[in-house]
Amino acid sequence: MISQSDPTATAAFCRLYSLLLYAYPREFRREYRAPMEQLFRDRCRDLARAPGPTRLFRFALHVLRDWFNTAARERAAVWSAGRKPARRSFVTEWAGTILIYLFATTTLVQAYVIPTSSMEGSLLVGDHILVDRIAFADPGPLGRHILPYRPIERGDIIAFLYPEDVRETYVKRVIGLPGDRIRLENGQVIRNGRRLIEPYTQHIAPYPDPYRDNFPLSPGPLTTPSGLDMFARHVRNGEVVVPADMLFVLGDNRDDSADSRYWGFVPRTCVVGKPLLVYWSYDAPTDDLEHWSVDHAVDVALHFFAKTRWNRMLLVPRSRLALEAGGAR
Amino acid sequence: MKKTRPPEELLPLTPPVFHILLALAGGELHGYGIMQDVARQTGGALQLGPGTLYGCLKRMLAAHLVEESDERPDPALDDQRRRYYRMTALGKRVVRAEAQRLAGAVTAAMARLAGEIA
Numbered sequence: 308m309i310s311q312s313d314p315t316a317t318a319a320f321c322r323l324y325s326l327l328l329y330a331y332p333r334e335f336r337r338e339y340r341a342p343m344e345q346l347f348r349d350r351c352r353d354l355a356r357a358p359g360p361t362r363l364f365r366f367a368l369h370v371l372r373d374w375f376n377t378a379a380r381e382r383a384a385v386w387s388a389g390r391k392p393a394r395r396s397f398v399t400e401w402a403g404t405i406l407i408y409l410f411a412t413t414t415l416v417q418a419y420v421i422p423t424s425s426m427e428g429s430l431l432v433g434d435h436i437l438v439d440r441i442a443f444a445d446p447g448p449l450g451r452h453i454l455p456y457r458p459i460e461r462g463d464i465i466a467f468l469y470p471e472d473v474r475e476t477y478v479k480r481v482i483g484l485p486g487d488r489i490r491l492e493n494g495q496v497i498r499n500g501r502r503l504i505e506p507y508t509q510h511i512a513p514y515p516d517p518y519r520d521n522f523p524l525s526p527g528p529l530t531t532p533s534g535l536d537m538f539a540r541h542v543r544n545g546e547v548v549v550p551a552d553m554l555f556v557l558g559d560n561r562d563d564s565a566d567s568r569y570w571g572f573v574p575r576t577c578v579v580g581k582p583l584l585v586y587w588s589y590d591a592p593t594d595d596l597e598h599w600s601v602d603h604a605v606d607v608a609l610h611f612f613a614k615t616r617w618n619r620m621l622l623v624p625r626s627r628l629a630l631e632a633g634g635a636r
Numbered sequence: 637m638k639k640t641r642p643p644e645e646l647l648p649l650t651p652p653v654f655h656i657l658l659a660l661a662g663g664e665l666h667g668y669g670i671m672q673d674v675a676r677q678t679g680g681a682l683q684l685g686p687g688t689l690y691g692c693l694k695r696m697l698a699a700h701l702v703e704e705s706d707e708r709p710d711p712a713l714d715d716q717r718r719r720y721y722r723m724t725a726l727g728k729r730v731v732r733a734e735a736q737r738l739a740g741a742v743t744a745a746m747a748r749l750a751g752e753i754a
Binding site for chain 1: 668671683685688690693719
């Protein structure tokens with residue numbers, strides 16, 4: 308290419324340029340490959356007539372810049388043409404959206420609303436939360452290494468299917484893992500013989516309740532069938548012993564929370580995931596949040612800005628580790 | 637769908653498109669001919685690389701500014717691989733409108749800068 312007596316160099320450069328042409332989209336290549344190669348060959352021939360190292364260098368630089376810019380441009384043109392809404396029908400457009408939505412809401416995250424005050428202090432009535440479904444889902448031996456999986460620990464807030472009625476989802480804090488011995492004394496949790504100091508809890512007892520505060524004594528009127536089963540089979544020496552593959556959970560609003568004290572353990576398989584963040588918090592009564600009504604919709608429409616708790620927006624509910632004080636007995 | 641749009645809609649032209657149209661004003665040319673003519677017009681300032689040239693021609697074909705010609709005007713240089721292009725009537729009107737626009741811009745610039753240059 309530098310001199311006319313060197314046709315092999317020209318041929319080599321032309322072959323190299325042919326390879327570079329693969330950067331262009333297929334349609335463009337099919338249409339213009341031959342004339343582009345021809346033009347390149349012509350330019351090489353021109354250069355061979357008036358050789359010079361700087362000319363060669365400038366030519367190479369020019370061709371490379373031309374190649375890079377226009378290949379990117381043609382690719383972008385193909386890409387944006389493919390994304391034109393007119394090119395896809397209404398149905399395919401929505402099918403894609405719905406598929407992504409279904410995938411995301413069934414495997415990645417799920418939206419819930421907190422209807423009761425049992426976690427007050429951490430989560431308020433009317434907090435709309437997204438639950439991370441991956442965090443606690445056992446992904447099997449392979450996924451364990453790729454997915455952000457971690458085992459459930461004491462102090463984690465979990466969302467789970469209420470064991471007595473799996474149509475309902477509850478959010479509570481994990482107090483006992485399998486093997487842990489749990490009891491309550493004057494409203495304070497004693498786990499494995501150590502008194503827990505739980506700064507995240509709220510005690511607003513309107514009345515004393517021995518069942519609630521000094522658990523487990525004996526089944527009460529609020530104890531459900533699986534709660535009775537817990538009393539019958541898992542109480543040893545005045546303590547509940549959490550069986551394998553079960554969790555003992557309590558609400559942070561300790562004096563006003565229907566939790567493991569009343570309905571027993573949460574099977575590990577019932578755990579849905581980990582509350583990820585509060586995406587919207589709206590001040591509304593429990594009833595409106597549990598059952599959708601026209602009145603509630605109107606209320607939201609009229610008072611959206613006033614009743615939205617903006618300070619709770621995008622709040623992340625945290626796992627909190629209870630401090631363990633010394634021995635309780 | 638040969639809808640003739642007013643030439644003003646396509647203005648301003650990019651420099652490569654403008655100079656390619658000017659090159660074709662003199663008659664049909666193939667790619668290499670266009671490239672040489674553009675370099676001559678601009679005193680070597682604008683060297684069209686293969687990607688730029690054929691990318692522009694593709695868009696100009698789509699806009700009906702140029703069309704491919706079946707005739708082989710220069711049998712001596714003919715080569716089956718060479719494609720010849722010629723300007724359409726729309727292309728002629730568009731390049732004329734662009735030249736007028738540029739002339740207007742130059743006149744305005746001269747009037748503004750007259751004092752400074754003098």
